[in-house]
Each structure stands twice: as structure tokens, then as C-alpha cells.
Amino acid sequence: MPDWRSGRTGLLVDMDGVLFHGERALPGAADFLSWLLRRPHRFVTNNPIRSPAEVVAHFRALGLPEPDVGAIITTAQATATWLADQQPGFRYFAIGAGDLHAALSAVGREDAAHADFVVVGEGPGLDYESLSIAINLVLKQGARLVSTNPDANVDAMVDGVHRVLPGGGALVAAVAVATGVQPTVIGKPNPLLFRLALASLGLQPGQCIMVGDRPDTDIAGALALGMRTALVRTGRFGVADALPESVHPDWDVADLAALIAAWKVSTDRPS
Numbered sequence: 001m002p003d004w005r006s007g008r009t010g011l012l013v014d015m016d017g018v019l020f021h022g023e024r025a026l027p028g029a030a031d032f033l034s035w036l037l038r039r040p041h042r043f044v045t046n047n048p049i050r051s052p053a054e055v056v057a058h059f060r061a062l063g064l065p066e067p068d069v070g071a072i073i074t075t076a077q078a079t080a081t082w083l084a085d086q087q088p089g090f091r092y093f094a095i096g097a098g099d100l101h102a103a104l105s106a107v108g109r110e111d112a113a114h115a116d117f118v119v120v121g122e123g124p125g126l127d128y129e130s131l132s133i134a135i136n137l138v139l140k141q142g143a144r145l146v147s148t149n150p151d152a153n154v155d156a157m158v159d160g161v162h163r164v165l166p167g168g169g170a171l172v173a174a175v176a177v178a179t180g181v182q183p184t185v186i187g188k189p190n191p192l193l194f195r196l197a198l199a200s201l202g203l204q205p206g207q208c209i210m211v212g213d214r215p216d217t218d219i220a221g222a223l224a225l226g227m228r229t230a231l232v233r234t235g236r237f238g239v240a241d242a243l244p245e246s247v248h249p250d251w252d253v254a255d256l257a258a259l260i261a262a263w264k265v266s267t268d269r270p271s
């Protein structure tokens, strides 16, 4: 095998369940980051709620080495970029919380009466009124339905207590059922988020490794594009869980500390 560690191999890295769990950094995260941040890299997350700046602040709060804000690609950012590419100056109606609205308004124009796209993200925002507006835009005006991410549900810490919250896939399902229209989905395992991250690095899939904690999204999506993959079993998928039959990561390890050991990379901090 060529020594990819000294070449221009890039890395795409998921964050939740890989680097940290809520307010807790995972084993090997600091050492892994000290190595990673000196190589071509992007952080890719299906979570459209936190802005890239907020994600960097989270690294800081956990005492982890901080990436550049431009290295963070959320599905809010990816959705906005994709829509601007589809239709410059697009009009949209968005349902969801957090950074989604800021990301869309930076490149498009909110217009609940004449939207070209109905965008469903995550977090609070879906209610009877917003659902009705979305349905009418899709059925009567031909607006295209877009979902930031397909997750059925997501883990969260609310006031120090673990809660399972509805994911983007659950929220957009209401619009899909009411209209009979399936959404275009940006996040993993679909290729659009990966492709955007690869394009921003100027690399082809074969030149990149995806590091993630979910076989069904991080690993399956990256494999489908022809990337190499590393599974860390620090997320929902534990050391005792059996892989889906079609998913074969190139590296399958307990945590980032084990991945560093398997890759034999130097984690010396830059002086």
C-alpha cells in the first residue's frame, strides 16, 4: 500500500460520536486533531443547527485543537451552496432552527408566497401553519422539496440529560406524505455533502478517507463514492454491534486512539 500518510490524502471527519459526545471529548480526539489539522481536511456534519463558528466554539469549550471556521461544512451550509448552484438568487421557505435560516439568507431570499424551494432542516419550527405553507408551495406552485439530512432521530443533551430528538428525515416526512413528493436530501449518506467537501479540498474521492461513527451514513455514503473509510465505534454503533452486510470499512476501530495507533501517525504538537 502506498504510504498515504505522507502524501496529499485528505480526510473528511464526522464530529458527533467521533470527536465528542455532547460535552465530552472522546479518547484520542485531541491527539487526532493535532495531526489532522496539518493535513487537507474538512469536518462534515448532518446537523444543520449549529453554525460553523458555533462548532469551532464547541471545540474550544472542550479544550480541543481548533479548526478554521472554513473547514466546517454543515448541511445548512451545503444546502445553501447547492441551492445557489441550482438557481442563483433562489427564493425559499425554510422550516427548522438555528443556522439554516442564516445560511440560506446569505445566498437566497426568503419568500413564503413565491418560494422556488421548500427547505426542511432540524430543530423547532414545524407546526400546523408552517406545514400548511410548505404543502401549498409544493402542490400549487411547484416548489421543490429539499431536506438538509435524512436522520430519523438524533441524540442530544438537554440540561445534562440525554434525549432523543426528531431528525431532519422525520420532520420532512410530514411534507413528503402530505404532498406525495420525495425530497432531495443533502446530508449523508447521500453524495451531495461529501461532494461539496471534496470539491472544497480540490480532491477526488479516491484521494480522501472518511472517518465516521455510523456505518449506515458516514461509511456507506463514502464507500458509494469510492472513498476509503474508517469506522470508530464511539457513537451509537458500539464495539459489539455487527456491521450491515454491505458495509466494509477499511479501518474498523474502537476509538480515535486506536485509529492513531493503527495508522502509526505522529501526533506531536506543532511547536
Ligand SMILES: [Mg+2]
Residues within 6 Å of the ligand: 014, 015, 016, 017, 018, 212, 213, 214, 235
Ligand atoms: Mg456522528
